[in-house]
Amino acid sequence: xxxxxxxxxxxxxxxxxxxxxxxxxxxxxxxxxxxxxxxxxxxxxxxxxxxxxxxxxxxxxxxxxxxxxxxxxxxxxxxxxxxxxxxxxxxxxxxxxxxxxxxxxxxxxxxxxxxxxxxxxxxxxxxxxxxxxxxxxxxxxxxxxxxxxxxxxxxxxxxxxxxxxxxxxxxxxxxxxxxxxxxxxxxxxxxxxxxxxxxxxxxxxxxxxxxxxxxxxxxxxxxxxxxxxxxxxxxxxxxxxxxxxxxxxxxxxxxxxxxxxxxxxxxxxxx
Numbered sequence: 001x002x003x004x005x006x007x008x009x010x011x012x013x014x015x016x017x018x019x020x021x022x023x024x025x026x027x028x029x030x031x032x033x034x035x036x037x038x039x040x041x042x043x044x045x046x047x048x049x050x051x052x053x054x055x056x057x058x059x060x061x062x063x064x065x066x067x068x069x070x071x072x073x074x075x076x077x078x079x080x081x082x083x084x085x086x087x088x089x090x091x092x093x094x095x096x097x098x099x100x101x102x103x104x105x106x107x108x109x110x111x112x113x114x115x116x117x118x119x120x121x122x123x124x125x126x127x128x129x130x131x132x133x134x135x136x137x138x139x140x141x142x143x144x145x146x147x148x149x150x151x152x153x154x155x156x157x158x159x160x161x162x163x164x165x166x167x168x169x170x171x172x173x174x175x176x177x178x179x180x181x182x183x184x185x186x187x188x189x190x191x192x193x194x195x196x197x198x199x200x201x202x203x204x205x206x207x208x209x210x211x212x213x214x215x216x217x218x219x220x221x222x223x224x225x226x227x228x229x230x231x232x233x234x235x236x237x238x239x240x241x242x243x244x245x246x247x248x249x250x251x252x253x254x255x256x257x258x259x260x261x262x263x264x265x266x267x268x269x270x271x
Contacts, residue, residue, distance in 0.1 A: 003028045004061045005200060006100075008048065008091065009068035011038035013166050014106065014192070018065060019043075021193045028200075031057055034068060048087030055094040063200050064095050065104045066141075073110060075134045084137035092148045092156075102155040104199045105145050107209065109160050109185050109221075110135035116181045123222040124160070124209040142209055149207035156206075157199045157230065162187035162213025162221075172238040180240045184219035187212065188236035195232045202230040214238065 005022060009015035010032025019040055022030045032043030033054055046054030048068055058064060070083040088105070095103050112122055114129030130136045138160075145156035162185040164170055172186040187195075195212045210226040213219070215237040226232045 003063070004031060005029065006031045006033060006058055006061045006064040008033045008046070008064065008066045009106075010034045010040060010043050011036045012067065012071075014161070014164060015065075015067040016040070017164075017189060018067070018193065018196050022197075026197070031061070033057060048090055049082045050086075051090050051094065055098070058094050058098040058100055061095075061098065061100050063102045063104065064091065064100055065106070065196060065200065066091050067106045069106065069137075070134070073132055073134050075132075075137070077133045080133040080137040084134070085140045088137075088141040089144055092144055092154065096148055096152040096154050100154065102157065102200070102205075103145065103148075104196065105141050105156060105158045107142055107158045107160045108135065108138040109162060109211075109213075111139045111142070111160060115220075116178070120220070121222055122211065122220045124211060124225055146207050156208075157202065158209045159195065159199060159212040160209065161192070162211075164189065164192050172241075174241050174243060180242050183238060183240035183242070184216045185213050185221065186216055186238050188214045188234075191215075191232075191234040191236050194235070195226070195230075198230040198232045205229060216240070 005028050007015050007019050007030055010019045011034040019030045019032050022028050032038060032040055033046040035047055037045060044057055066088060068087065070079045092103065110132060111128050111130050113131040113135050115122060120126060128139050130139055142158045145158050148154040149156045163182060164187045168175060170189055172183055176182040191214045208229055210229065211221045211223055212226060213221055215234040217237060217239040
């Protein structure tokens with residue numbers, strides 16, 4: 001019997017790519033769940049913001065890859081709570097009730113968005129610093145994953161997925177927003193699919209938070225734990241192509257950030 005892999009968000013950009021790749025190149029059986037309809041076979045409508053009939057599709061599943069979410073960095077608090085926080089909590093509950101072996105949770109680099117203009121190495125254990133509701137909702141998904149791993153025996157791997165673009169055939173370059181930060185979190189389609197399949201296949205992992213992007217020269221994201229724990233070996237990489245104007249703008253923003261007195265930084269954190 002082939003391994004049943006449930007993919008939430010199967011009609012979306014990342015979910016659709018993973019569904020199609022698994023169906024074409026493995027002997028696993030993908031099952032799609034999404035709020036929107038898709039013509040892919042064995043895909044079903046599901047509103048994850050509430051528990052309902054969709055949970056029956058998790059019966060007999062080995063792994064759930066949870067990609068469904070409001071993915072916009074500008075997502076409102078209302079949407080982030082309903083479509084990211086409540087939906088993820090419901091997904092974990094349903095997976096636990098149906099004895100799913102593993103949940104692969106699509107987290108985000110927005111969990112550490114506040115480090116954009118600093119210089120720390122971005123390891124998975126660095127304190128989180130989200131700057132928007134979307135980032136907070138992804139941090140919530142990571143924390144709930146650890147709870148279900150420790151209290152319910154669910155294996156959970158949270159991947160802070162880099163930037164796999166909808167446009168430009170996912171080719172990196174100056175068109176990408178956020179300057180160096182944006183380009184250095186680039187994730188090729190090939191590396192994305194390899195990383196997701198590594199997370200599905202990995203053994204002896206109770207809980208982990210890992211970075212997932214291509215091997216981009218000069219980037220601050222640490223991929224060593226991803227290599228060591230799930231065997232991810234990125235094949236692609238891109239050296240950021242930054243214009244002089246963009247370099248100066250980034251330097252100015254970094255200087256302003258570094259010169260704000262600590263007392264005002266602490267006030268701002270409470271706004």
